[in-house]
Amino acid sequence: MTDEKRCLTLRVVVPDPSQRGANVEVRALVDGRDILADAFTEGPGEDPQYLLVPGGPLTAASVSHEVRLAEASCTEGCCGALYVTIQRDGDYVLWDEWRNPDEDEVDLPAFRFEAQEYQREVERATTDRSWEWPARTVARLLEQRLRERPDWLARWECELGAVSAWSWEPDQVNVFLFHPGRSAIREDHPWLQFRMIVAVSSDDPVDQAERLAEQLVATDPRQAAEVCGGSPEFARQLGYPWPQRRRA
Template sequence: MGSRRFGAADQALFDVVARRGADNAALIQGACQALIDGLDSPALRDLAGASVRDRPTDVHELVVAALAELDIPYPGTIVGPLARRPGVDVLRLDIGPADDGSFQVRVHVNGAEMTSAGAGLGMDPYDILIPTNRLVATAVPTRSPIARCGCGVYGCGSTDIAIVRDGDLVHWDWLLEMPMGRGVSFAAADYDAEVDRVARDHSWETPARTAGRLVLTDLDYDRLAAFGLKPSWVANHYRYPERFLVALTIRDDYQVFVTTPWRGRGPEELARAVHATLAAPPAKWNATWHPTRPALTGPPAIAGRSWRRERI
């Protein structure tokens, strides 16, 4: 990026392009408004003069060219705000149940609930708070999901945020399905306090959720990666709630399930039992496996004699 100072006009054009579902009409109107606001480049003029009947791919090429000429990052390639907005917005976060039986992190900005206004449903705490708090703001821009489709699947519908710390401010820019037409900015001290508060609040947790948090927080991820394993999810078995499952993947080839019975234990004791099991070599686990590619008919190479195939 160049040294030009970005302003409100740059931000407005960025926001139009970042909005999921922005069609030819919205992009052309955004270009016209950008010219009115004082921006100018050959591709921007071509975009403003395009027709709503033009092929979307042709309009997209003009959008990419216009942003490049104006030295504005394309949304999702370089995340973060373009203008230093005043920190007048207020953030509140809470965690509650979702209709599908899971939990969701709800995001409120200035008293308005953003997750339902975006993709529809807040993200599961495991996806943005545990084991790493992805809402923590740093001077290096980061990107985090903030809402998923009402069906519960991220990707079917998605709202992301670009987060960056800018001195005493924290900026969010909305990406994909945008709940409002502008980015938001918070006083950094207030933002940090709220993000830390929600990460420390475990009052909503069920015993299984407490066990899951403890398991995910203290896993030896590097050791598992040495065997090609990556944790996928943790939860009670949906049919046998007396069994706690850790699901792992081996690349795009296999799912692996490690079961630990509750046996009347509390979440802390169960988590210790899970960690003890996973600290042993995988060949010694009492695990099940399932291929995710039809061509695979045998168990993974790390399987032990006690491993059996999971019927899904």
């Protein structure tokens, strides 16, 4: 491993709204060079919702841990992903042991960052929300609010899956719920996933998230959502209609 000290920059890239299906991604630049462009072109970098959170996976500790930086557009199981092991070593942070499950080796060296500079960059990228559009901000705040109070959804036999906002649908938020919960999947019991589409306005995102959280749990959210996952047989057993396939 080289003793050369490197400089890390974390850049959030938001796709053009015309790119339907494209994801917001975090690109890691080392000394200004995009390492994903060098070593992994099968798919985008991970979403900042996963990488850029307080105390998140990019935070370095004395105990090493592996972090996924990118995944193939199809799936990791199909065309791979890019992993790195991160560890705090005294005054430095090490990125090493690169791994792609779809390849024998990854052509990237070990990187060594000054720990304080590294942490400042991770914290800067985590707190910088200037790239968010209003619906994305509402989605983030709404998900935080709902996860703080899981009992709100539990009374309706629902578990929160995710709250998403996509750049090609800039005026709405998608709320995904599991019924009766993820445990049913693990235990091989009937389960369904529901999707609720919520319109976003120009109102203050904090106020909107608070208001939407209250509205979502005031009545059974399944009544305003559509089934989007599970199976026709599970839908029959749980008493819900299975959506008809839309004709092209």
